[in-house]
Amino acid sequence: MNACMNNKIKEILLHKISASGKYITPIPGLTLLCGKKGIKSLSANNILSIVLVIQGNGFAICKDKSIICHENDYFFAIPQAAGKHCCITTCKSKYFLALSLKISRHVLSLLGTGSSHVCLQHSGTSDDAYEEDIKIDLFNCFQRLIMLMDKPEQIDVRAPIIICEIHYLVLISRKWREREPSALDDLSDAHTC
Template identity: 25%
Template sequence: MTNHTQNGPQAMSEDKFRALCNIVERHIAGREDRETPVPNLALFRRETTTEPVSCRVEPCIVFVLQGAKQMLIGDREYRYGADRFLIASLDLPGSSQVLEASPDKPCLGMVMRLDLRMIAELSAQVSVPTARTGADAGAAVGTMTPGLEEAFGRLLSLVDEPEAIDVLAPLIEREIHYRLLRTDVAERLLRIVSVGSQGQRIARAVDWLKTNYARPLRVEDLAAHVQMSPSSLHHHFRHLTAMSPLQYQKWLRLNEARRLMLNAHLDAAGAAFHVGYESPSQFSREYSRLFGAPPKRDIEGLAGKALPSMATV
């Protein structure tokens, strides 16, 4: 949120800011990441800076109360902290890095899932900038506004008022989505949800791949499905996700296989066939390349741990 130092803007009182930090500290209770009773809201806490950690970035908004983080997607760097928020409009492969944190002043923040249907609905009801027809990267950093900061503070405060969550959380989430359309990321969001735009077509391609990742992929068929030429699909897909459609499918397959081995206790060969691989040796090579270790050793290292959650961003 807004920088709460003596030299920074004071959109929120110091007492209110400290109260929100205390909510995060109390609710996490010694953990680094935690979902909350508020639907679609998760919290994070880090006491030290880190090297980049591979993660899956869901469509979400990330607000930092204290400290600073960085998201790496392809060759793009997105730094966000007290006065800048991260927004991702697609499921993306990334690496999350903590840039500012210490035991005395940990990096604290929250993540809220983004509802693109709500963005589309609100954009039809309010006056927003006209979106260009091109497609930007699937993530961006926006400038925090006092209204957005205040709304997010009220959403976090519901953690301490569980009886009000069912009534108030949907209203505050809708307000947050509305206020996003009053920030400098509004046009980018519109390019994802505007029917017929390149961004919206790529979002449809991503949705198809997420549902059909185990099926053989012909880029020509995917392009026809979203009404684009193969060359245009490849160009805009890579621009938004930093991957080609085939690379994105491989990333989906390998992450699902990892989840199956860890949570459903499948062996490597079983997981490989389940996600669409015909060759266990090819699966092992590509798995090692993505996760840094062969399947068995990687899963042994993860035993007892949860896979990175939404809050890791």
Template identity: 25%
Template sequence: MDSVSASQTTSSALQVQLIAAIARRTQGNEDRQTAVPNLSFFRREQGTEPCACMVEPSVVLVVQGAKQMLVGDQSYPYDASHFLLNSVDLPASSQVLDASVEQPCLGLVLRLDLRIMAELIAQGGLAAPQNKGHHHGMALGTITPELHAAFGRLLSLLDEPEHIAILSPLIQREIHYRLLMSDQAARLWQTLATGSYSQRIARAIDWLKSHYTEPLRIDELAARIQMSPSSLHHHFRQLTAMSPLQYVKWLRLNEARRLMLNERMDAATAAFRVGYESPSQFSREYGRLFGLPPKRDISQLLQTGT
């Protein structure tokens, strides 16, 4: 057996182990946090329409079935042979493409700690990739047997909970290292580079997430991250597929939707809570994003049990 065939055989065996580990810990259609910090599972038993979500810096594996993530006009379809990598907090839409009761779509999400990657680069003397990364915040990478094996070891800790506290940080550190050795290394280096455009936009995103209820002043935000307003707009859109103002609107409208759905807050109160001064403007922008005015949308969500 040649090295390529051996590698494929190894990956197939590891994938079978991951499928079994996730399948016996999930049921129906659910997202489930695990006892391992930063690690969660998902399971879907039928295809879905695109569903709005905020994607944290993370790596996502589908071990069975297929999904896609939609960001602006970009689509990122992935299956068991590719991982989805996200380097900044990114508004997106997630869609399950291939799933059934007999063969559900199964996968995992590991939230990344970019500080760990920065430490690995600094302490390990890792050489910077020769090719330059793209500016988008999301990308698809090729899963290697080494990455598969590291995730297999991480999931095996769920059968040995007494070892999670000690071994989980070590295995997660290895996964971060394997990603730095993957075909998406250049993208990660670009995000981590101090003073890079990606790193500055990440700082702007962190600020917006904490201050989205306040009026957005582009000049002040640009000065905060030491960029010109035009450069901020350009690089923000490259990374997130939206402008800073669109990003803030997305944060406000999704938080308002959560308040109305989970805390039974009326539309006008939710609008003011997230920073809108005009309920009519809130209703218009809500309808453009979610397809229905607030009251009808929440009523429909409650009826379907979403």
């Protein structure tokens, strides 16, 4: 993982966040999650989303399953039963910073979810190297997204393009292929991003 890229995202986020909690951004579907030292639990949205962990470690409870959240990694928050949220228990020794982006069933369908034309792996690369490339691309996309927060006049045009790129990376990732099969069935809305 490119440490410079992650440090840039941390720097941008730390300037925008003043306290622990969940921050709604002007970018559709994008939420910032921050757990300062000593915070035990954060609540994420009750929607299918990709969560990119920028700093810290923890455990996420999604669909009554525990997922380890590693720094510089991502996971999928799967919707809970009605009234429950995906809860992230953060490591007490370090700030926890993460970005959560709603995954749209409509956008996935436009990109060809379930279709044979979606390439699942580059030829000539190992699955681990391929997954690391996807992770780096995801960090690049999220960095471009949060940089738009300082250019609000560009959000309406540029954010949907970047969000669709993130959806494509989700579709071709190993973690998405290995997700719980009912994840898409649990989506209650089909709005675009």
